[in-house]
Amino acid sequence: MRQITFVEALNQALQEEMRRDPLVFIAGEDVGKMGGLFKVTQNLFDEFGPERVLDTPISEAAIAGLGVGGALVGTRPVIEFQFLDFVMIAMDQIVNHAAKLRYMTGGMVSVPLVARAPVSGGIGLGAQHSQSLEAWFAHVPGMKVVMPACPSDAKGLLKSAIRDDNPVLFLEHRRLYGQIGEVPEGDYLVPLGRAEVKRVGTDVTVVATGRTVPLSLAAAGKLAQEAIEIEVIDLRTLKPFDLETVLESVRKTSRAVVVNDGWRTCGYAAEIVASIQEECFYDLDTPVQRVCGGDTPMPVAAVLERAAMVSEDNVVASCRTVMSV
Amino acid sequence: MQANQVEESEVSPLECFRQMCLIRAFESEILVLNQQGLINGTAHLYIGMEAIAVGACAAMAECDFLTSTHRGHGHCIARGLDPRRMMAEILGRADGYCHGKGGSMHIADITKGVLGADGIVGGGIPIAVGAAYGLRMKKKSSVVFSFFGEGASNQGSFHEALNLSAIHRLPVVFICENNQWALSASFLETTAGGSVAKRAAAYGISAEDVDGNDVEAVFTAVARATTRARAGLGPSLVECQSYRWEGHSVFTRHEIRPQEEVELWKQRDPIERYRRKLLESRTSAAENLQKIEAEVRTDIAEAVEFAKNSSPPDGRSAFEDIFA
Numbered sequence: 001m002r003q004i005t006f007v008e009a010l011n012q013a014l015q016e017e018m019r020r021d022p023l024v025f026i027a028g029e030d031v032g033k034m035g036g037l038f039k040v041t042q043n044l045f046d047e048f049g050p051e052r053v054l055d056t057p058i059s060e061a062a063i064a065g066l067g068v069g070g071a072l073v074g075t076r077p078v079i080e081f082q083f084l085d086f087v088m089i090a091m092d093q094i095v096n097h098a099a100k101l102r103y104m105t106g107g108m109v110s111v112p113l114v115a116r117a118p119v120s121g122g123i124g125l126g127a128q129h130s131q132s133l134e135a136w137f138a139h140v141p142g143m144k145v146v147m148p149a150c151p152s153d154a155k156g157l158l159k160s161a162i163r164d165d166n167p168v169l170f171l172e173h174r175r176l177y178g179q180i181g182e183v184p185e186g187d188y189l190v191p192l193g194r195a196e197v198k199r200v201g202t203d204v205t206v207v208a209t210g211r212t213v214p215l216s217l218a219a220a221g222k223l224a225q226e227a228i229e230i231e232v233i234d235l236r237t238l239k240p241f242d243l244e245t246v247l248e249s250v251r252k253t254s255r256a257v258v259v260n261d262g263w264r265t266c267g268y269a270a271e272i273v274a275s276i277q278e279e280c281f282y283d284l285d286t287p288v289q290r291v292c293g294g295d296t297p298m299p300v301a302a303v304l305e306r307a308a309m310v311s312e313d314n315v316v317a318s319c320r321t322v323m324s325v
Numbered sequence: 326m327q328a329n330q331v332e333e334s335e336v337s338p339l340e341c342f343r344q345m346c347l348i349r350a351f352e353s354e355i356l357v358l359n360q361q362g363l364i365n366g367t368a369h370l371y372i373g374m375e376a377i378a379v380g381a382c383a384a385m386a387e388c389d390f391l392t393s394t395h396r397g398h399g400h401c402i403a404r405g406l407d408p409r410r411m412m413a414e415i416l417g418r419a420d421g422y423c424h425g426k427g428g429s430m431h432i433a434d435i436t437k438g439v440l441g442a443d444g445i446v447g448g449g450i451p452i453a454v455g456a457a458y459g460l461r462m463k464k465k466s467s468v469v470f471s472f473f474g475e476g477a478s479n480q481g482s483f484h485e486a487l488n489l490s491a492i493h494r495l496p497v498v499f500i501c502e503n504n505q506w507a508l509s510a511s512f513l514e515t516t517a518g519g520s521v522a523k524r525a526a527a528y529g530i531s532a533e534d535v536d537g538n539d540v541e542a543v544f545t546a547v548a549r550a551t552t553r554a555r556a557g558l559g560p561s562l563v564e565c566q567s568y569r570w571e572g573h574s575v576f577t578r579h580e581i582r583p584q585e586e587v588e589l590w591k592q593r594d595p596i597e598r599y600r601r602k603l604l605e606s607r608t609s610a611a612e613n614l615q616k617i618e619a620e621v622r623t624d625i626a627e628a629v630e631f632a633k634n635s636s637p638p639d640g641r642s643a644f645e646d647i648f649a
Binding site for chain 2: 104112
């Protein structure tokens with residue numbers, strides 16, 4: 001199988017879906033002639049032209065409105081927010097409109113909109129270009145939230161998101177963009193709403209999302225040397241999330257650690273922890289642990305940024321904690 | 326752009342009169358139903374502004390779309406939605422357009438091109454632009470009409486949407502319903518420059534400022550804008566000067582507007598003005614107009630009856646229609 005980068009996998013998904021369906025179009029800042037700040041839309045402008053790969057003004061609310069309105073009349077827009085932080089300019093369109101129009105109209109309309117955005121920190125861009133806001137959107141009824149952790153899922157999930165009839169926030173961790181992996185060619189789809197066990201283990205279930213998946217796999221490799229066998233679950237879709245796969249694993253291991261890049265307080269990990277204890281409290285040997293981003297705006301200096309973000313060592317430490325009780 | 330066959334719209338005076346009366350009677354009935362405690366929530370009434378929706382929608386073709394506002398009943402009626410199902414929606418009944426989930430502020434009918442009323446001031450404007458973009462991509466010759474109030478022209482979404490529509494010469498007609506007041510803030514107190522129409526010039530968008538209580542003046546301006554849009558000449562803006570007779574919503578008890586101002590505008594009643602015009606120009610005899618008014622009363626009585634007889638939705642349906 002061909003080895004390509006995470007960015008190339010996303011690009012392939014977009015290209016294939018645009019070839020398959022002439023109603024798929026892309027809109028965002030610098031997505032056209034430049035091919036996107038992170039090159040996700042590279043070469044698509046040349047193949048599909050300016051109408052289907054639309055360079056927009058710096059107008060996030062209008063970009064989102066373009067997506068919502070386009071979706072309402074039956075096209076399939078894929079809009080890009082250059083950084084997830086910028087979505088705040090467009091929150092009204094995403095939360096008040098995209099997520100609610102189907103419901104408010106009693107099921108009369110659907111909004112097949114994909115909003116892609118790079119998420120989280122790790123490249124020194126500071127407090128307004130590094131936020132992990134997935135919990136905000138997972139909180140909103142009517143939104144789906146997807147976050148791939150490897151190139152093959154990046155491709156398969158993006159293709160599924162484009163074919164989904166609901167608004168999907170598609171989050172891409174910048175630190176994963178360069179990651180290389182095997183990606184099936186052709187029409188490869190990964191269904192939304194299904195987690196994947198990325199490593200089988202018997203002692204601790206680690207539930208991870210996005211960048212924290214490879215980080216948890218690395219932690220699991222380290223812990224294996226201490227004869228601690230970690231099972232790593234990649235949620236892949238954060239909303240609606242695959243609770244069954246999580247519970248099945250926790251019932252087997254009796255210990256769980258939930259890892260997420262977002263802030264700890266009221267964060268995404270809290271939802272998973274709460275669901276685990278609600279459903280299988282008596283299967284647990286120890287309290288469920290959270291490993292989350294620090295409750296701080298993202299600082300810029302490398303040493304500070306590292307301190308604020310989830311690390312492999314945090315995951316290792318948390319797994320040791322649940323094993324020591 | 327390849328133009329599909331679209332019939333030139335022309336205004337039918339008696340149909341305009343009928344629609345304005347229907348909106349007036351519908352909204353007046355809402356006041357009564359609200360006093361009877363039959364409405365769970367609120368409603369923003371269109372009384373006094375009927376000429377805008379009716380004049381503008383008369384310029385629309387079947388293939389056209391519109392986005393509406395929180396004050397949206399008039400647009401829906403003028404676009405031919407069924408007053409019975411609208412009334413059922415406002416009363417929270419299963420036969421309502423949104424099965425009770427939307428209420429007064431979210432009535433929609435995609436089959437008639439009504440993309441939805443909207444509870445967020447300025448929220449529908451970028452959606453209209455997106456719809457126009459999508460429809461052009463689908464090779465439709467549709468025009469999208471975006472209704473909004475003067476207050477929305479101070480939202481960022483208005484400016485972002487006008488700019489985006491202009492650079493792509495999208496087939497959008499922006500229709501500003503300037504009813505002079507937000508809830509308690511007057512237009513001139515809140516709007517630098519004192520004109521929404523003039524703001525369009527900054528985006529190279531042609532604009533007209535018309536008497537929004539003159540149904541034919543609204544029709545003429547909007548029809549002109551629609552022709553331009555359909556010909557690929559891009560968006561236009563029509564600012565319609567009017568006034569709401571009632572409070573901001575049926576909730577609003579405290580009235581800050583000067584009573585003399587309200588009375589002055591009531592003397593410019595768009596329906597009475599049009600009645601006089603039709604009679605003076607001998608377009609219609611008085612008894613024809615009275616007949617229309619009687620028919621409208623029957624329509625509204627039927628709508629109320631239909632709504633009251635419609636069941637409330639099943640409580641479990643609160644958890645349906647969240648995802649497609």
